[in-house]
Amino acid sequence: MGGNTKGFWSGDLGYRQAAAATVGAILVGWVVQFARGGGGLIPPSWPSNAIFLALFLGWLALLSGSDGRLVAWLGGVPFALVSMLGVGLLGVAGGVIPQTTDQSPEWARALGLDHIFSGAPFAAALLLLLTNLGLATFRRLRQHGPKVWFFSLNHAGLWIVLAAAMFGSGDLIRARMILLEGQAEAMVVDAAGRQGYLPFGLFLQKFSVEQYPAEPGRPGAPKRFTAEVTVLRKSQKFEDVRIEVNKPFRRDGWTLYLTNYELSPNGQPNQCLIEAVRDPWLPAIYTGIFLMLGGAVAMLFRNPFAPCLQP
Amino acid sequence: MNAAFSTFALAAVACWGGGLLTRRFHPAPGLMLYSTGIAILAAYAGLLWWQLGRPPMRTLGETRLLYAILLPAVACGVALRWRLVWPMIYGAAMAAVFLGINLARPDAFDKTLMPALQSPWFVPHVVVYILAYAFLTASALGSARFFLTGDDTLPACDHAVWIGLAFLTMGLLFGAIWAKEAWGHYWTWDPKETWAFLTWAIYLGYIHIRLRHCQARRFAAGFLLAAVAILGTCWFGVNYLPSAKTSVHTYTQP
Numbered sequence: 001m002g003g004n005t006k007g008f009w010s011g012d013l014g015y016r017q018a019a020a021a022t023v024g025a026i027l028v029g030w031v032v033q034f035a036r037g038g039g040g041l042i043p044p045s046w047p048s049n050a051i052f053l054a055l056f057l058g059w060l061a062l063l064s065g066s067d068g069r070l071v072a073w074l075g076g077v078p079f080a081l082v083s084m085l086g087v088g089l090l091g092v093a094g095g096v097i098p099q100t101t102d103q104s105p106e107w108a109r110a111l112g113l114d115h116i117f118s119g120a121p122f123a124a125a126l127l128l129l130l131t132n133l134g135l136a137t138f139r140r141l142r143q144h145g146p147k148v149w150f151f152s153l154n155h156a157g158l159w160i161v162l163a164a165a166m167f168g169s170g171d172l173i174r175a176r177m178i179l180l181e182g183q184a185e186a187m188v189v190d191a192a193g194r195q196g197y198l199p200f201g202l203f204l205q206k207f208s209v210e211q212y213p214a215e216p217g218r219p220g221a222p223k224r225f226t227a228e229v230t231v232l233r234k235s236q237k238f239e240d241v242r243i244e245v246n247k248p249f250r251r252d253g254w255t256l257y258l259t260n261y262e263l264s265p266n267g268q269p270n271q272c273l274i275e276a277v278r279d280p281w282l283p284a285i286y287t288g289i290f291l292m293l294g295g296a297v298a299m300l301f302r303n304p305f306a307p308c309l310q311p
Numbered sequence: 312m313n314a315a316f317s318t319f320a321l322a323a324v325a326c327w328g329g330g331l332l333t334r335r336f337h338p339a340p341g342l343m344l345y346s347t348g349i350a351i352l353a354a355y356a357g358l359l360w361w362q363l364g365r366p367p368m369r370t371l372g373e374t375r376l377l378y379a380i381l382l383p384a385v386a387c388g389v390a391l392r393w394r395l396v397w398p399m400i401y402g403a404a405m406a407a408v409f410l411g412i413n414l415a416r417p418d419a420f421d422k423t424l425m426p427a428l429q430s431p432w433f434v435p436h437v438v439v440y441i442l443a444y445a446f447l448t449a450s451a452l453g454s455a456r457f458f459l460t461g462d463d464t465l466p467a468c469d470h471a472v473w474i475g476l477a478f479l480t481m482g483l484l485f486g487a488i489w490a491k492e493a494w495g496h497y498w499t500w501d502p503k504e505t506w507a508f509l510t511w512a513i514y515l516g517y518i519h520i521r522l523r524h525c526q527a528r529r530f531a532a533g534f535l536l537a538a539v540a541i542l543g544t545c546w547f548g549v550n551y552l553p554s555a556k557t558s559v560h561t562y563t564q565p
Contacts, residue, residue, distance in 0.1 A: 077523045081516055088512050095505035095544075098554045117500040165498065174495060224426055245426035246493050257495040275495040285497060289484050296484075299477035304522060305469045 013073035018082035025128050026086055029121035030112070038110040040118035043170035046280070053167040060131065064138030075135030083132050086125040090116055126166060133159045150298050157291030160284060168281025177256075177274040179204040184232060188276045198276060199252050201232035205240070207261060209269045227258050227272050243274070254278050316417070319355040320410040323348040327383065327403035334396070345399060346387065352380045352410075365424040368437040371547060372413050377437070379406040379413075382445040385471075389449060393467050401452040432489035440482035444546065446475030447514060451539035454532040465528055468535060469521055476514045483511055494559075502552060503560035506545035513538045 009017065033039075044052060063071055073079060094116035097108070104114035112119035137155045140148055175188035179202060186201040205228040211220035224244065231239040231251065243249045248257045260273040279285075326348030334341025356376060359367040367373040386402025389395070450471040453464040486507070487497040498504060517534055520527070549555055 077519050081519055084512055084516055088509055088516075091505055091509050091512070094500060095502055095509060095549075096552055096554055098557050099500065099502075100557055172496075222426065223424075224429075246430045248492065248495070255495065257493075259494070277495045279496075282491075286488075289487065292480060293484055296477045296480040299473060299480075302473075303470075304473065304518075305466065 013069060015078045015082060017073065018079040021079075022082050022086040022125065022128055025124040026090070026121045029119070029124035033112045033120040034110065036120075038112055040112070040115045041120050041123055043167075045170035049167045049170050053163060056130075056163075057134070060134040061138055064135050064142070071135065071139075075132055075139050079132045080129075080136065083125060083129040087122070087129055090122050090125055094122075123166070126162065130159060130163055130166070133162070150295065150302060153291050153298060154295035157288045157293075157295055160288030160291065162288075164281045164284035164288060168279070168284065171278075171280050173276070173278040175276045176259075177202070177276050179207070179227065179229070179272050179274055181205075181207055181270040186232075198254060199233075202256075202274070203230040203232055204228075204272065205230060207269055207272045209261065225258055225261060225269075225272070227274075253280070315358075316355065317414055319351055320414060323352045323379075324403075324407050324410065326351060327407070331396075331400055331403065334399075342387070342391075345383070345403070348403075349380060349383050349387075352376070356380060366434050366437070368434065369424060369428060372416065374437070374441060374546070375409040375413050377441045378444060379409045381442050382406050382409075382449065385442070385445040385449055389467060389471060393470075395467060397456060397462075397464075398449060398453070398467065401456070402449065405448065405452065427493045430489055430493060432485055432492070436482055436485040436489055439478045439485065443475045443478035443482055444542065446471045446478065447542055448539060450475065450535050451542075454535035457528075457532040463528075465531060468532070472514055472517055472521075472535070476511075476518060479511055479514065483507055501560055502549050502554040502558040503545070505554075506541070506549050510538075510542045510545045513541050 008020070033041075043049065064075065093113060097113050097116070098104070099114055099116065108114045112121065116122055133155055137152060137159055140151045140155070173190065173196075175190040175196060177185060177188045177198075179185055181204050184201050184203040186197050188196050188198060190196070207225070207227050209222050210224040210226075212223045214220040227243045229241055229243055229249075231241055233239075241249050243256055243258045245258050248255050250256075255277045257275040257277065258272060259275045261269045262271045262273070264270040326344050330341045330343070330345030330348060332341070333344055356367055359373075359376075368377060383399070383402045383406050386398040389398045450468040453468040453471065456462055457464045457468075486504075490499075491497040517531070517538060520534065521531055524530075544552075549558065
């Protein structure tokens, strides 16, 4: 087991113990997933996700105060590398196998291979990585000096991005809406077919497509889509807005993206597809992203390998 | 424009070869001639931009052109900083290979730019990405040299990975911010995104391994070769994977 007289867990804690913990967590995730018929996890939504996250963060902060060998191992580099490998190997599976649940064979569905990134094994591996990253960050924050800043920008930034994306996914709504020229609509439908309503209605005045000029042997490709829309709100003035690709429209916590269009039977574009998104955790994501960008810029001005250069 | 491309490409390769030869006897003029080769290709890219009316960064061929400009530039920087010659030789050879691929597979030079690509994030995202690729593939060339000649190239590789990872992080995050504006979500585990994450993660792993285990040199050099295979999968290999048909981000094939 441990390779020496001490037990596997009572001797030095390193790569092998980290591998055991990671494989164990992923297997538990797989058993849970298989027991539930192979379906993806249903992430908790507000407020329970916020409570879980707060408890997790508090636990990490408390644990990081201990200088025991278990905590040093859990927040150390070997554990980081092994848990990253766990996330990475699941990622390779998800990057090779098409992640389309509607066309996959039964066995792939039961093993969760066609929805790796919403499955319990991936969530388990990510939780281990978050535990490691959080502990490493808190432990470093208890130290002093310029290195602390550099380390924290990168590590805290990544922790915030991953944690907010994972715990916030239950509050994310991505739904579709079809607008027909000359008609009003407020209903949206998500990927699971559930219906909902926006707090305002949209009336599509005009949808137009600007094409690049056709060249010999090459039909004209679309250059610009524009939806001219009137926003209808109870007891408020109507508002005329334009929605274009890369120029979404934001109102009342919703962001509306123009994603596609359909042609009418006479070949004229007359309806457009809108993606309606509500993502209350986005400010946390951007906070993490900008911390990481700061860390990336700081990387350009540092030389971390000086200790490595001596043979 | 293709006839013009072969002229510019041959002129650039001639400058690199001439510069490297000259450098053996007269370092400063050699470096000047080598840099002229980079400038000639940059001028071609500028012309192409003007002629197409959009940044030449959309097709796989255009990313190869950008790489053939940035890799020798990065190699020059590494060579000057570390007083080495081999990065310039390897950089020029690699860039010449990529120019050769472009000569063998001329793009149709499609002028169109689909609406999702018309964003202020387009140019910074692609430029920092290709710059990252230039640094990271330079580290792979260094590790190949480590195995072929036994030279201790690892210090130069380490720094190339460090700078490359900084640019890769920026590219990944610019991409996330742009995706939020264009498609409504910053991350959807599209195959291209998944491989971009894996590429980022493996170089992140390299940094941690090097800082923790300096002495495992052969392992580190071998790790860099595995890492560049992941990078290649992300850049062009993803087009050939079973998952590619579900991707919205694969580069337009000429």
